[in-house]
Each structure stands twice: as structure tokens, then as C-alpha cells.
Amino acid sequence: MRVLAAMSGGVDSAVAAARAVEAGHEVVGVHLALSRNPQTYRSGARGCCTLEDARDARRAADVIGIPFYVWDMAEQFHTDVVEDFVAEYAAGRTPNPCLRCNEKIKFAAVLDRAVALGFDAVVTGHHARLENGVLRRSVDLAKDQSYVLAVLTPEQLSRALFPLGNSTKAEVRAEAAARGLAVANKPDSHDICFIADGDTRRFLAERLGKQPGDIVDAETGEVLGRHDGAYAYTVGQRRGLGLTRPAPDGQRRYVLSITPVTNTVTVGPASALDVDLVRGKAAVWLTEKPTEPVECVVQMRAHGETIPATVTVEGTDLVARLHRPARGVAAGQAIVLYQPDPDGDIVLGSATIDQASRQLVNTA
Amino acid sequence: MTYLDHAATTPMRPEALEAYLSVAREVGNASSLHATGRRARRVVEESRERIAAALGARPSEVIFTSGGTESDNLAVKGIYWARRAVDPRRRRILASAVEHHAVLDSVAWLEQREDAEVTWLPVDRTGRLDLAALDEAFQRYADEIALVTVMWANNEVGTLQPVEQIAEIAAAYGVPYHTDAIQAVGQVPVDFSASKAAALSVTGHKLGGPTGVGALILRADVACEPIMHGGGQERDVRSGTLDVAGIAATAVAIEAAVKTQAESAAFLTTLREELIRRVGEAVPSAVLNGPREQRLPGNAHFSFPGCEGDALLMLLDAQGIECSTGSACSAGVAQPSHVLLAMGADEDLARSSLRFSLGHTSTRADIDALVKALPGAVERARAAKAVSRH
Ligand SMILES: Cc1ncc(COP(=O)(O)O)c(C=O)c1O
Numbered sequence: 106m107r108v109l110a111a112m113s114g115g116v117d118s119a120v121a122a123a124r125a126v127e128a129g130h131e132v133v134g135v136h137l138a139l140s141r142n143p144q145t146y147r148s149g150a151r152g153c154c155t156l157e158d159a160r161d162a163r164r165a166a167d168v169i170g171i172p173f174y175v176w177d178m179a180e181q182f183h184t185d186v187v188e189d190f191v192a193e194y195a196a197g198r199t200p201n202p203c204l205r206c207n208e209k210i211k212f213a214a215v216l217d218r219a220v221a222l223g224f225d226a227v228v229t230g231h232h233a234r235l236e237n238g239v240l241r242r243s244v245d246l247a248k249d250q251s252y253v254l255a256v257l258t259p260e261q262l263s264r265a266l267f268p269l270g271n272s273t274k275a276e277v278r279a280e281a282a283a284r285g286l287a288v289a290n291k292p293d294s295h296d297i298c299f300i301a302d303g304d305t306r307r308f309l310a311e312r313l314g315k316q317p318g319d320i321v322d323a324e325t326g327e328v329l330g331r332h333d334g335a336y337a338y339t340v341g342q343r344r345g346l347g348l349t350r351p352a353p354d355g356q357r358r359y360v361l362s363i364t365p366v367t368n369t370v371t372v373g374p375a376s377a378l379d380v381d382l383v384r385g386k387a388a389v390w391l392t393e394k395p396t397e398p399v400e401c402v403v404q405m406r407a408h409g410e411t412i413p414a415t416v417t418v419e420g421t422d423l424v425a426r427l428h429r430p431a432r433g434v435a436a437g438q439a440i441v442l443y444q445p446d447p448d449g450d451i452v453l454g455s456a457t458i459d460q461a462s463r464q465l466v467n468t469a
Numbered sequence: 470m471t472y473l474d475h476a477a478t479t480p481m482r483p484e485a486l487e488a489y490l491s492v493a494r495e496v497g498n499a500s501s502l503h504a505t506g507r508r509a510r511r512v513v514e515e516s517r518e519r520i521a522a523a524l525g526a527r528p529s530e531v532i533f534t535s536g537g538t539e540s541d542n543l544a545v546k547g548i549y550w551a552r553r554a555v556d557p558r559r560r561r562i563l564a565s566a567v568e569h570h571a572v573l574d575s576v577a578w579l580e581q582r583e584d585a586e587v588t589w590l591p592v593d594r595t596g597r598l599d600l601a602a603l604d605e606a607f608q609r610y611a612d613e614i615a616l617v618t619v620m621w622a623n624n625e626v627g628t629l630q631p632v633e634q635i636a637e638i639a640a641a642y643g644v645p646y647h648t649d650a651i652q653a654v655g656q657v658p659v660d661f662s663a664s665k666a667a668a669l670s671v672t673g674h675k676l677g678g679p680t681g682v683g684a685l686i687l688r689a690d691v692a693c694e695p696i697m698h699g700g701g702q703e704r705d706v707r708s709g710t711l712d713v714a715g716i717a718a719t720a721v722a723i724e725a726a727v728k729t730q731a732e733s734a735a736f737l738t739t740l741r742e743e744l745i746r747r748v749g750e751a752v753p754s755a756v757l758n759g760p761r762e763q764r765l766p767g768n769a770h771f772s773f774p775g776c777e778g779d780a781l782l783m784l785l786d787a788q789g790i791e792c793s794t795g796s797a798c799s800a801g802v803a804q805p806s807h808v809l810l811a812m813g814a815d816e817d818l819a820r821s822s823l824r825f826s827l828g829h830t831s832t833r834a835d836i837d838a839l840v841k842a843l844p845g846a847v848e849r850a851r852a853a854k855a856v857s858r859h
Contacts, residue, residue, distance in 0.1 A: 133783075174783050181857075214857060221853035222780060 106225040108266065110134045111211055112165060112173070114158030116281045116288045117230025117269060119165035123284055124268040125228045126169055132228070134166035134173040137215060139182040140299065161288050168285055176218070178210055185209035187299050191312050194336040197363035198437025201407060202297055204253040207231075212261040226264045230277075234270030234449055238262060240391055241449030245273040252407050255441040255455035258389055270449075306337045318368035320346060323361050323377055325353050335363045338370045341378055341433025348372075359433075379430035382464045383414075385440045385456025388423040392453050401442045401453055403427070405434050411450075416442055423456045426464070434461040471790045471838040475675075475767055475828025476624055476652060482677035482722050482829070489679055489718035499711045500702055509713045516720030523727040524671065525660030526686045532703045533716055536683040537651040537672030539696075541571035543685050543707065544647040544668040545618055547693035549579055552615040552645070554694070561586040561610050563617040565598050566811035569624055571670075572649055573807070576618070590619070595760035596628035596812050603635060607642050614644045621653035621669075625795040625808040625824060626759030627768025629657060636665035645691050651675055651683075655726030656734060656765050667691045671723070673715070677829060678722030682715035737766035737827050744769050744825060744836045751840040752847050758809065758822060767827040770795060772814070776821045776850035784846035785823075790839055795824040 108130040110122035125132045136159050159175060166173035186205050193200035216227050232243035233251040238259060243249040257265070269277055274293075281289035300308045313336050320330040330348040332338065342360040352358050358372040383405065388394075395418055402411040403425050413428040425440060438458050443450040472480075481489075497509030514528070521528040534540045545562070552559045564576045566589045579585035588606045591599045598619055607614070617639050622629050632648055639646035645667035653659050655676035661669050668691060672683035687693055687706065695701075699708030726733070748755055748771060756772040773781060778794035785792060795806055805819035825839065 133787075172783075172786065174779070176779070217856040218780070218853045221856050222784065222849055 107131045107223060108133070108226050108228050109215070109219040109224045110171070110228045111215060112136050112162040113230070114161035114165070114288065114291075115230065115293075116278055116286065116291055117232070117274075119162070119169070119230070119286050119288050120277050120281050120284070121228050121230040121266075121268045122165070122171065123169045123280075123286070125266060126171060128268070130228075132169075132171045133224070134162065134169070134171045135215070135219075136162040136173070136175045137178045137182075137210070138175050139186075139210075140179055161291065165286050165288055168287075176215065178214060181214045182206070182210055182299075185214075190297075190299075191309060193437050194309050195313055195365065196437075197335060197365040199339045199435035200437045201253065201439060202299070203407070204256055204439055207253055208256045212257050212265060216261065216264055220264065226266050228266040228268060230269055231267045232269055232274070233267050235262060235265060235267045238391070240452040241270065241446070242443070243270050243272075244449065248274045251443075251450075251452050252404055252439065252441050255391075255452045256389055256439060259391055262391070309336050310334060316368055318370070320348060320370045320372055322352060322358070323371050323373035327353065329358065329372065332370050335365060335368050335370050338363055340435040346370075346372065375432070377463075378432045380432075380434050380461040380463055381427040381430045382462050383425045383427065383431075383434060383440055383458055384460045385423045385425070386459045387421055388418070388454055388456035390454040394418060399442065399453065401444050402450070404441045404443065405431060405458060406438050411443060414442075422459070423454070430463070431461075434458060436460065471835045472830070473790065473792045473825040473827065473835060473839060475831065476765075476824065476826035477793055478674045478680060479677055479828040480830050481679060481718070482725055484725060485673075485678050485718040485722040488721040489714045492717040493714035495713075497713060499713055500700060509711075512713050512717050513711055516716045519720040519724050520671075520684060521686075523724045524654065524669070524686060525662045525664075526669075527662075527689070529689055529704070530661070530686050532685045532687055532707050533711055534683045534685055534703075534707060535709075535712075536674070536681055537569075537649070537670055538571040540651075540670035540672065540683050540685040541569065541649055542575045543693065543696055544670060544687070545572055545575040545616070546579060546583075546696055547706065548616045548645055548647060548668065548691065549583070549585060550694035551692035553583075555692070556612075558613055559615040560584055561588060561613040562615055563588045563590055563603065563606050563610075563619075565590045565592060565619045565630070567592050567596055567623050567625075567628070567808045568618065568620055569649055569651070572618055572620070585615070586613070592628075592811050594813050595763075596623050596626045596758075596808060597760065597763070598630050598635065600631060600634055600638075603638060607638055607644070611642055614642065616645045616647060616667075618647040618649070621648045621650035621659065622657065622765050623759070623808060624652045625806055626770045626812070627652075627765035628759050629653070629763045629765065632664050632666065639667075640665055645688075652765060652768075654723065655730055656737070656767060658730060659727075661686050668693070673719035673722055676722050676726035678719040679715045682712055682719045684719075733829060734766040737831070740827055740831055740833065740836065741766060741769055743833070744827070744839070747836055747840045748825075748843065751844050755847075756818075758812070758814075767831075769825045769827075770822060771825075772809075772818045772822045773847050773850070774818065774821055775854055776847055777854050778820055778822050780850040780853050781823055781846050784849055785839075785842055788838075788842045788846075790842050793824045793826070795822060 112118045112134045190200050190202045231250045232248040234241040242251045296303045316334040319328045329350050338360045356374045361373045362371045399416045403414045404411045414425040416425045439455050441455040442453040497505045499509040499513045517528045517531045580587045636646050647668040648666045649670045651672045654671050667688050669686040674680040697708050758770045805816045809819035
């Protein structure tokens with residue numbers, strides 16, 4: 106096959122490209138330039154976009170012995186990922202930009218362009234297993250990225266290759282060193298690549314401005330403090346609330362919800378964070394769209410815990426009834442459905458969390 | 470492999486490579502006072518004389534540099550600083566909008582950091598300087614102007630500029646004129662003293678010499694502040710131990726390029742015309758940019774509407790055909806060419822362009838290979854652009 110290797114400049118995508126070559130594919134390396142102003146982005150293995158990353162990717166391509174180009178994806182990235190990120194926060198939701206980047210950039214804009222240019226598939230260094238259209242968690246559960254890939258449609262996945270799914274991160278690094286790739290020891294990045302200093306709050310404040318409003322207690326309706334912008338808060342958050350008054354019951358307060366219309370942040374005790382009914386929008390199914398309720402486990406944030414659930418389809422939505430309550434479920438994140446499997450949990454589908462609520466009295 | 474990127478760099482001429490190797494085997498710092506140093510110095514001075522003779526300059530006017538970029542920086546910044554030092558009112562630079570980045574960014578830097586005022590001079594649809602605008606700028610700013618800089622020939626679309634008229638106007642106002650002749654030397658006749666320019670940039674690797682050696686031809690009466698300080702080896706305008714072997718090879722290359730200029734231009738023009746004709750037949754929608762006449766003999770530059778230049782470049786590269794999108798890039802990302810934008814193209818058209826440049830090793834077989842691969846590549850690139858539109 107003719108394969109386009111998306112090379113971020115990190116160790117994973119370099120080894121993935123090398124493995125694609127070894128598998129007999131005709132491989133071309135492409136670094137995606139995601140910022141018009143590369144200095145402002147953060148360096149790291151995760152997938153971006155500084156000049157240093159471009160250079161690292163180029164060197165890796167040299168060592169592997171494949172042609173290498175830089176594709177300018179800055180405009181699409183800005184619109185589909187950065188602006189979406191800001192708009193989601195402004196709407197009181199908590200987006201996952203890596204997931205959005207996979208959905209809109211790597212396996213959409215880049216994949217479409219690659220196919221039109223005569224490539225058969227895109228290979229990336231994601232840690233997940235993909236075989237015959239079945240997407241599973243990586244053998245390295247700590248590095249597993251199936252969550253941020255679960256938004257992809259079967260069509261998108263049919264043109265994706267993830268050669269690292271059967272390897273641990275340590276094995277990937279050792280292989281990179283053995284192959285003479287200088288990125289073998291490059292540190293991982295866990296931050297959002299387009300927020301250079303890692304300060305998400307400030308990043309949002311610069312774009313959305315100060316929007317002062319009340320922090321309100323869920324139970325009493327009492328105003329416990331003020332905020333400079335509801336967008337800076339995430340469901341489940343405890344730190345940085347800056348409450349001027351203690352809560353009526355003297356207990357710690359957590360963000361329960363954000364209401365953009367009234368610009369209020371509602372807080373309450375930890376127990377009020379528990380939810381067991383989650384509605385997801387725009388569901389994507391990797392298997393046949395189920396007609397019966399599905400017993401599975403669900404994950405509702407990157408590297409979050411999994412919870413057994415019964416999921417039913419409602420039009421393009423899905424509704425998950427959790428078998429035990431989950432804490433801190435934020436709208437805007439993905440709910441990913443897995444079928445537990447000794448050979449690696451299988452992704453069944455996903456949706457974007459729209460609402461989460463408490464139905465049952467806690468029986469635990 | 471089909472190399473159609475001679476404007477980026479062209480293979481070394483065998484005689485230049487010979488000269489390089491024979492000198493590089495010898496030890497010698499041209500500034501040393503002993504016999505070895507004198508031998509090295511002699512090579513440098515002979516090279517200087519050969520270059521001066523080839524370019525219609527006096528040997529003392531030849532200042533060796535590390536290449537075209539340094540020559541451009543030195544001329545623009547050095548002359549600006551020197552003029553401003555004498556007369557603080559002279560802070561304005563007139564520069565064409567289609568200069569190479571070595572000039573463009575030097576001018577922009579002076580504007581940002583050194584209080585320079587800039588008048589960007591417009592060009593017509595073929596990339597040729599608007600002389601009326603130049604005239605107007607001179608009239609308007611007569612005694613504020615530090616220097617004017619307009620290239621001899623454009624590196625992207627090959628347009629030749631009216632150097633003599635520019636020099637004449639500049640001379641009438643007593644303003645030094647710098648011209649970047651990096652693409653011109655060897656392709657068209659270049660005579661420094663006849664041109665009446667005050668300063669002229671040239672580099673070795675565009676005409677069969679090594680990379681990393683160039684010269685600024687600087688009239689003796691034109692003051693120029695150094696940008697690098699040190700031993701003052703070159704007329705106190707440029708410091709640094711000279712690359713004796715590189716200089717020797719550059720001299721051989723410049724001499725050979727100038728000596729064979731007329732026949733080479735005839736050969737390249739014939740080949741170029743065939744390339745233009747056959748590209749037009751293979752891809753009827755292709756648009757030739759730049760002028761039909763008054764153009765570098767080796768330059769052909771097209772827009773392929775509906776395509777992106779970088780996609781075309783990649784597709785052609787995969788078939789062993791090497792060309793350029795014409796424009797400089799930072800992380801390898803092609804920005805829409807400022808040259809095409811200045812010529813009135815929109816961003817889309819500017820991004821859709823490719824430069825094919827011919828040189829002394831080009832053959833008709835190169836054109837055969839190009840026109841064979843091009844239609845398929847254009848079709849693919851169009852499809853790729855179409856999917857990215859939604
Ligand atoms: C018109 C022009 N000016 C300046 C330069 C820079 O010259 P050099 O590569 O020797 O630094 C080039 C070539 O890249 C050029 O074409």
C-alpha cells in the first residue's frame with residue numbers, strides 16, 4: 106500500500122512509520138504544521154507543531170529513509186480544533202482537543218487529502234490496536250489512546266494503521282533507540298499543544314474576556330462567591346473556586362454544572378457529582394448500530410475509570426444507564442463504549458456527552 | 470532524476486570543482502604574513518581580479534562574503550546605517566515588493582528595529598517594477614532616502630528589472646542603488662560599472678560555484694557599515710578568515726558563466742520555450758507567470774488553477790521530477806508567494822504555482838519527463854484540493 110505517515114516529531118509516530126516501511130508499504134512522511142506561528146506552540150511527542158518538532162520529524166524520516174514533507178494544516182486546525190475548543194468552553198462544556206484533532210484533522214482533512222493524492226492509508230503512532238476494523242485498547246493500558254480514536258467512523262478507521270498497539274511505550278522507545286532514532290528519549294507531552302504555557306484558564310480568558318458571574322450553591326441557591334468567567338470551570342473541579350463564604354453545611358464544594366445562559370457556576374458537595382444516567386449525542390458505532398440494549402463498560406474521560414453500563418440507542422443519541430454512579434462527568438467529553446475482552450477491550454462506539462444526571466438512589 | 474530546480478542551486482561546474490579541490494588541499498590563511506599566507510592571499514587576489522573583470526568592476530570593489538544572503542544583508546543594512554550616520558534624515562528605503570527574502574526581511578528588520586521608513590515599490594502583472602511609482606517616490610522623499618534596492622532578476626518568476634533606468638533615477642538624486650543580481654549573473658549580461666549601480670550582490674552556487682561563497686560588489690565611494698566585526702579582512706566592511714578554496718572556485722565559476730553567457734542564454738531560452746509550449750499542451754489550464762520577454766532564460770513559472778503547489782511538488786518528486794514552489798519557507802510550510810501577490814494574483818492562485826528552472830546540465834529529456842508526469846499529477850492535486858474545500 107501507499108501509506109502516509111503522520112509524523113509529529115515524537116517517538117511514537119517515528120517508530121510507527123518505520124514499522125510501516127518494514128511491513129512492506131511505500132511510506133511517505135508528513136509533518137502537520139498546525140500553527141502559522143510555530144514558536145507559540147508547545148513542543149512534545151503528543152503531536153505538534155514547533156519548529157523543533159518539524160526538525161525532529163524530518164530527521165526521523167531521514168533515518169528511516171522515506172521522503173518527507175510538511176503539510177500546512179494551520180487553518181483547518183485553528184478552525185476545527187482551537188476555535189472549537191474555545192467555543193465549547195464558552196458553551197459550558199469541556200472539550201477534548203486531541204480527540205477533535207483526530208476526528209477533524211488527522212483522519213479527515215489529512216486523510217482525505219492523502220487519499221486524493223493516491224495514498225491508501227494514514228499511519229500514526231497512536232497506542233491502540235486496529236485489526237479488521239476492530240479497534241481495541243493498546244496492550245500498554247497506561248498509554249492506551251483508544252479513547253481519543255473512538256470518535257472515528259468505520260470508514261475513517263478503514264484507512265488507518267496503528268502499528269504500535271501491540272507494544273508498550275517502553276518497547277517503542279527501545280526500538281527507536283535500536284533504530285538510531287534520536288527521538289527515542291524525547292519526553293512525552295501531556296499538555297494541550299496549542300496552549301504554550303499550559304495555562305488553559307488564561308488562554309480562555311484572553312479569548313473570551315472577563316465575564317464575571319455568581320458561584321451558586323446547588324442546594325440553597327445561595328451565592329457563595331464570584332467568578333471571572335464560567336468557561337474557566339469544569340465539572341468536578343474543586344480547586345480554585347475562591348469561595349468567599351463557606352458552604353451552609355461546611356462541606357467542600359465541587360463544580361456541579363455550568364450554565365452559560367445565566368453565567369453561573371453551580372457548586373455542591375462531592376456526593377452531588379455522582380451521576381448514573383448519561384446521554385450522548387451524535388453517536389458513532391464501530392459495530393452494527395445496536396437494536397437491543399447493550400451491556401458494556403463506558404469511559405467518560407481520557408484515562409478515566411470504566412463503569413459497567415446498559416446502553417440504548419435513541420435516534421442518533423445514546424443513553425447509558427450506569428450500574429454504579431460515576432463522579433465528575435463533564436458535557437463535551439466523549440463517552441466511549443467498550444466490550445471487555447481478554448485480548449484487549451473492544452471499542453463499540455462513542456458519543457459526545459450532552460447531559461448527565463442522577464436517577465437512582467445510591468445503592469452502593 | 471529530472472532536476473528542474475537550477476534557480477535553487479545548480480551543479481558545480483567541473484572546472485570550479487577542480488579549482489576548489491586543488492586549493493583546498495593547501496594550507497593557508499590569506500591574512501598570514503608568511504610565504505604560505507602570501508600564497509593563499511595571491512589566490513584570493515587573483516580570484517578577485519577575475520570576478521571583477523567578469524562583472525565589469527574594479528578588483529577593489531569586490532568584497533567576499535558567505536553568499537547571497539550575507540551580501541544582501543550587508544548592502545541593505547550597511548548602506549542604510551552609513552547614510553543615516555551622515556544625515557539622520559535619510560531613513561527611507563525604497564524597495565521593490567518582489568525582492569528575495571534576504572533583502573525583504575533585511576528591509577523589514579530595519580523598519581522594525583532601526584527606525585527606517587520603507588516605501589515598497591509596486592510591480593506590474595509581469596513582476597516588472599513600476600518606474601512611475603519609483604519616480605514619484607524619489608520626488609516625494611528626495612532628501613529622506615537612504616538607499617533604493619531593486620533586484621536585477623526575480624528568482625521566482627524570472628522577471629528582469631529595468632536596472633539602468635532605476636540606476637539613472639537614483640543617480641540623479643544622489644541615492645545609492647543596490648541590486649541583487651544573484652539570479653542574473655551568467656544568465657543575462659551583467660556589467661557593474663555600466664549599470665551605474667552602487668552595490669550588487671552575487672553568489673557562487675547559482676552559477677556553478679560552491680555554496681557559501683558570494684560577493685558584494687561595492688563602489689569605492691559608497692560607505693557601508695559592517696554587520697560583522699573582527700579582523701576587517703575585506704576593506705574593513707567584512708570580517709572573517711576568507712574561504713580561499715571557495716573563492717577560487719567561485720571565481721572560476723563566475724568567469725565561466727559570464728564567458729558562456731550568450732550561448733547558454735540561447736540554449737536555455739530554446740529549451741525554456743519548448744518547456745512552456747509543451748506544459749501548455751499537456752495542461753491547457755496552466756498559466757504562465759511573469760513576462761514573455763525580459764525574462765531569465767532558464768525560468769518557467771506556472772500557476773495550475775485548482776491545485777496546490779506543494780501537492781504537485783510532492784507528486785512530481787515521487788516520480789523523480791524536482792522543482793520548487795518558488796517561495797521560501799520556515800518549517801517547510803509554503804506561504805503564498807509575496808511575489809505573485811505583488812503581481813496581483815490572489816492567494817489561491819499564488820499557492821497553486823510551481824517554478825521549473827533550467828541550467829547548464831538541463832536536457833530535452835528533462836522536459837519529456839516533466840510533461841509525461843505533469844497531467845496525472847495535476848489531476849490528482851486538483852482532486853486533493855477539492856476535498857479540502859468542504
Ligand atoms: C534573488 C536571490 N537573492 C538571494 C539569494 C540568497 O543567496 P544565498 O543562497 O547564496 O544565500 C537567492 C538564492 O537563494 C536568490 O535567488
